[in-house]
Amino acid sequence: GGFDKAGLTLGLKAGGYWPNNLEKHDIINHQSTVFLFDPDTGKAKAMVGGNLLTALRTAAASSVSIKHLARKDAKVLGMIGAGHQATFQLRAALKQRDFEKVIGWNYHPDMLPNIEKIATEAGVPFEAVELEGMQEADVIISITSAFAPSLMADHVSPGTHLACMGTDTKGKQEVEAALLARATVFTDEVAQSISIGEAQHAVAEGLIKESDVHQIGAVINGTHPGRGSEEEITFFDGTGVGLQDLAVAAAVVDLAVEQGIAIEVDF
Template sequence: MWIVPEKEIAALMTREAAFDAVEKVFAAMASGEAYNFPVVREAIGHVDALYGFKGGFDRSGLTLGLKAGGYWPHNLETKGIINHQSTVFLFDPDTGRVHAMVGGNLLTALRTAAASSVSIKHLARPDAKVIGMIGAGHQATFQLRTALEHRDFEKIIGWNLHPEMLPNLEKVADEAGLPFEAVELPGMQEADVIISITSSFDWTLGADHVAPGTHLACMGTDTKGKQEVEPALLARATVFTDEVAQSISIGEAQHAVAEGLIAEGDVHQLGAVINGTHPGRTSDDEITLFDGTGVGLQDLACAAAVVEMAIEQGIAIEVDV
């Protein structure tokens, strides 16, 4: 078995490599070449933590495995480490033997950011110039940096429940040489693209906060009960997702479906747009929404690429199991 420690990931996986891996995975999922296993994600009744497993199999890439981990909300304040913790395990699909164990924290951040940017590439209007951020935590900076690498935005606006965190976004804006403005939620009407990345269980972004023609990437809802946007917003939008089954059960769409505002058939795979079997955006006034629930195949694709590079560079550690 090969081991690639967390400390080595930054030197191996780039934002661009993560973007390419995630885009290919979405396409493989939509064509039936790759599928995810049912997600296990539960509150463990200890330190308010959420823990679970996401896995899958990609026939085209022969990638099989799972990610184990979750969200420990008090880590940063009590332990000085990030709240999201995870490890990826890869298996040989021909024998079932364990192939690799890979640190999953940075990989999770990179693949989550890549997913929203893939949605922006395929669904946002070509003339989109203002990007809005809902949330200003650790993951929000990854989302924003990746988005700025794939579109020529001219301005960044941001809102966070705790305004004292907004300098995290302003720093990224300064690095990119772009103006940043803190706004109240109605001010999001100025945005052509909005990325929402919070851990909220009560919606904050309302349907009337979003202008016609906007593309939204809702990236924070991955558990039953979590919610970032008003359900009525999904009824106004054309809804896309990474995995339909997850979207309607643990993703942002769970609430709109429960209220009868949309049905399962109203949620489309982003991979179908990538493959050309769904037209995606059809007008400049259409609101498009990507419900990024986070699928195990994203983690596996990024981890497999990292293991290959780590072996080639002599960084991976080999152990007998």
């Protein structure tokens, strides 16, 4: 839950993970709903399905980090993970630079056609690689639910921008902690990054400190310079925050009302 004072948006997101949904009910395992309230009265204002919105805002977050931190001449986009969410990440990322190639790795290689299809639709060639092949990438997005690192520090070349979007729980880990020590680290919420995000492991091992993790918002508003050189590795730890859910839900409600497709009910 939260309150956006600038946008006057008050609300909460309720959700969870039901592991048997896909198998038994043919719906995705993650289920969520966003509830918005009138900030002046507290009265319920809207109920919005959160599944698609969560996918879109997660993709938007990594895309924003690419916009502000990746090298302008980035040509090769690397994808680690090829599940449902990876397709959203890839589609959004391809709009940020003139990528000439997408390379991908997944623990289950038979899922790679999911992201190959998105690349092909965008007219960008796709190649499946081993993790060592990520050294070719200028931008890497990881979107897995792993509890052990797959991407190692020596898999990443100088000048790369990484957006790690899968770690949102204590114990999860997508990349080797030593990689964060080589990078300039940014996040959406520092407290979450160091406790449940990708930075939790590097902080616990003493490789970086809380003060080494910077807000992505500071880059956007110009109070942090962002990328400092062509050789610098930049790292975005996307943990996901309630403000993102409320902002996207409020925008969707406004659009639905404007287009006459919102369903009004007495409550």
